[in-house]
Amino acid sequence: MTDRMSGKSGIVTGGARGIGRELAAAFAAAGARVAIWDTDGDAARQAATEVGAGAIADTVDVTDENGVGAAVETVLGAFGQIDFLINNAGIRHVAPIAEEPIDAWRRTIDVNVNGTFICSKAVIPAMVAAGGGHIVNLASMAGQLALRERAAYNTSKAAIVGLTKSIAVEVGDAGVYCNAVAPGVIETPLSAPYFEDESMVKVLRENSPMGRWGQVDEISGPVLFLCSEESSFVNGVTLFVDGGWTAGKGY
Numbered sequence: 302m303t304d305r306m307s308g309k310s311g312i313v314t315g316g317a318r319g320i321g322r323e324l325a326a327a328f329a330a331a332g333a334r335v336a337i338w339d340t341d342g343d344a345a346r347q348a349a350t351e352v353g354a355g356a357i358a359d360t361v362d363v364t365d366e367n368g369v370g371a372a373v374e375t376v377l378g379a380f381g382q383i384d385f386l387i388n389n390a391g392i393r394h395v396a397p398i399a400e401e402p403i404d405a406w407r408r409t410i411d412v413n414v415n416g417t418f419i420c421s422k423a424v425i426p427a428m429v430a431a432g433g434g435h436i437v438n439l440a441s442m443a444g445q446l447a448l449r450e451r452a453a454y455n456t457s458k459a460a461i462v463g464l465t466k467s468i469a470v471e472v473g474d475a476g477v478y479c480n481a482v483a484p485g486v487i488e489t490p491l492s493a494p495y496f497e498d499e500s501m502v503k504v505l506r507e508n509s510p511m512g513r514w515g516q517v518d519e520i521s522g523p524v525l526f527l528c529s530e531e532s533s534f535v536n537g538v539t540l541f542v543d544g545g546w547t548a549g550k551g552y
């Protein structure tokens with residue numbers, strides 16, 4: 302990693318494990334000071350210690366607007382500025398539509414969509430006051446190609462694409478960028494059940510043009526790119542990082 306984030310600071314939500322944990326490490330390795338937010342505060346603090354480079358941690362539920370507001374103040378107090386926000390916290394519930402409990406539907410939309418909105422809303426004033434900033438939202442290929450028995454998740458990720466464009470359109474002229482990264486299947490605790498199911502592993506290999514799923518460190522490069530000068534005219538896009546899965550079918 303280079304030091305291209307040197308002097309920058311910001312937040313990774315859901316940064317205690319999986320993709321978020323790797324993103325926090327990648328930003329720290331690139332020279333940034335990172336605040337790791339997660340509902341699992343102990344794991345977030347552990348991650349911050351391991352990530353180093355002055356990383357801090359806070360127990361934050363991204364759906365709690367008051368809690369997010371207080372956590373933003375803590376980050377501003379510690380770092381003085383918020384150059385980037387990575388809206389990574391996300392959940393998924395698997396059930397056929399007819400059997401989906403309404404509470405599971407609501408919680409999925411709440412964390413994935415409302416949480417992204419609440420955190421973005423909370424940092425935008427500081428970013429605008431500072432002359433700009435970068436927001437990157439974790440969408441999913443499931444927002445484009447609906448996956449069976451994941452209706453709430455698919456819907457939430459499609460909504461994130463719309464929210465990403467809305468933020469870019471509204472605050473782009475204040476120097477605030479908002480883009481999304483849409484991963485394909487990435488090996489994390491969230492996706493772990495896939496890899497325990499042989500028939501699913503076969504589906505994953507056959508549907509991926511690259512014949513494999515991705516690793517967490519394959520998401521950090523694209524997210525760093527979207528928070529850097531290298532993407533200075535990229536705003537409102539969703540970058541698919543899926544090994545070509547959504548590019549088409551091979552037959």
Ligand SMILES: NC(=O)c1ccc[n+]([C@@H]2O[C@H](COP(=O)([O-])OP(=O)(O)OC[C@H]3O[C@@H](n4cnc5c(N)ncnc54)[C@H](O)[C@@H]3O)[C@@H](O)[C@H]2O)c1
Pocket residue numbers: 314315316317318319320321338339340341361362363364388389390391392412416439440441442483484485486487488489490491492
């Ligand atoms: N793993 C994949 O294959 C994959 C594919 C596409 C998109 N994504 C997206 O990437 C993001 C990260 O996925 P992952 O696989 O690393 O997930 P993960 O389950 O391994 O980690 C998610 C983290 O978010 C935290 N979290 C959950 N709800 C929260 C809340 N309300 N407030 C704060 N933190 C909360 C969890 O405690 C956990 O630490 C998610 O948005 C997910 O939808 C993942």
